Amino acid sequence: EKKFVINFSAGPAKLPEAVLRQAQKEMLDYQDTGVSVMEMSHRSADFSKILNTTEQNLRELLDVPDNYKVMFLQGGGTGQFSAVPLNLMKLKPGHTADYLVTGTWSAKAANEAKKYGTVNMVLPATKKYTSIPDASTWNLNPEASYVYYCANETVHGVEFKDIPETNGVPLVCDMSSNILTRPVDVSKFGVIFAGAQKNIGCAGVTVVIVRDDLIGQAMDVCPSVFDYKVQSSNNSLYNTPPTYSVYIMGLVFNWIKSQGGVASMDHNSQVKSSTIYNVVEESDGFYCCPLDPKCRSRTNLPFRIGSIEGNDSLEKKFLEEATKAGYLQLKGHRSVGGIRVSLYNAVSVEEAHLLAGFMRNFIADNR
Ligand code: PMP
Secondary structure, three states, X not given: OOOOOEEOOOOOOOOOHHHHHHHHHHOOOHHHOXXXXXXXXXXXXXXXXXXXXXXXXXXXXXXXXXXXXXXXXXXXXXXXXXXXXXXXHHHOOOOEEEEOOOOHHHHHHHHHHOOXXXXXXXXXXXXXXXXXXXXXXXXXXXXXXXXXXXXXXXXXXXXXXXXXXXOOOOEXXXXXXXXXXXXXXXXXXXXXXXXXXXXXXXXXXXXXXEEXXXXXXXXXXXXXXXXXXXXXXXXXXXXXXXXXXXXXXXXHHHHHHHOOHHHHHHHHHHHHHHHHHHHHHOOOOOEEOOOOHHHEOOOEEEEEEOOOOOOHHHHHXXXXXXXXXXXXXXEOOOOOOOEEEEOOOOOOHHHHHHHHHHHHHHHHHHO
């Protein structure tokens, strides 16, 4: 029997136990085929069925309109934020793109885009990444080919609560760390992409959702595997897709449906995150969250212990005791330090309550 743990990893992250058990059951013999999904041709009837059902389920869960293509590709979030300028930079003659940089991941995406065109920084430069400046101050360029942002910054914990208004310029969004944790109006976006390894599966597959009119505009240098037109017209089968990762993601979509869909993930996300933030708020400065309450992430909650700069020995003690008690992977990203609690879809409300209890006890013992 497995020992008691709760996995709060920022990714690759916890998967629902029911999904792992089903994968285990089907590992050697997928539905009487006599082979594992890992051993199937990506062009076989059995795998086609997995691919198509997975796409249908995602379309249903996210209510994806018919004028959008859904692709399941390799390359991760990094591959896909690199593919964005390759596909969209030349939509307008200026070859300029607007980037809202609110943390590590949008900063990396902006640097990648600079290889292919001019990047306009919409927000003033900062290294702190603790808030999102008010939209009235944004420096948007109406001639931009697209506007790019990251819905949830996994390292810094900055999450957009609203979809940015771009006045008709196509909007591109990295949803790697909050996809399917809240409903979104897909019709407001030009492109949405998300790596699977946080909320919807294991590493290897990246979901890419693109509006039809943005397909077929890639730069000549765009590698075919990253070209939206090539991949969408081949139903993600231009090259071998990450077949097993697609299968696991399909199991997760079924699990989300069985739990009540995105509405229920949204509700749980709200409850779980406020359970932890409440402990921080009520701790009288023992736990310190640097983030503006208006943009605090519900899926990645960074905080310090002892003071806003963090007390190294207390944080070390917290992590050691947490690990011993079974609360795993709570260390903040190495670039910001401190603690980070990741509360993706597979982490239950009850598990968040257990961690909150541990955090309260830690105050009592260490104040
Ligand atoms: N975007 C975000 C928001 C992420 O959190 C990550 C990974 N942590 C990435 C992009 C990069 O994803 P990958 O490692 O799959 O390239």
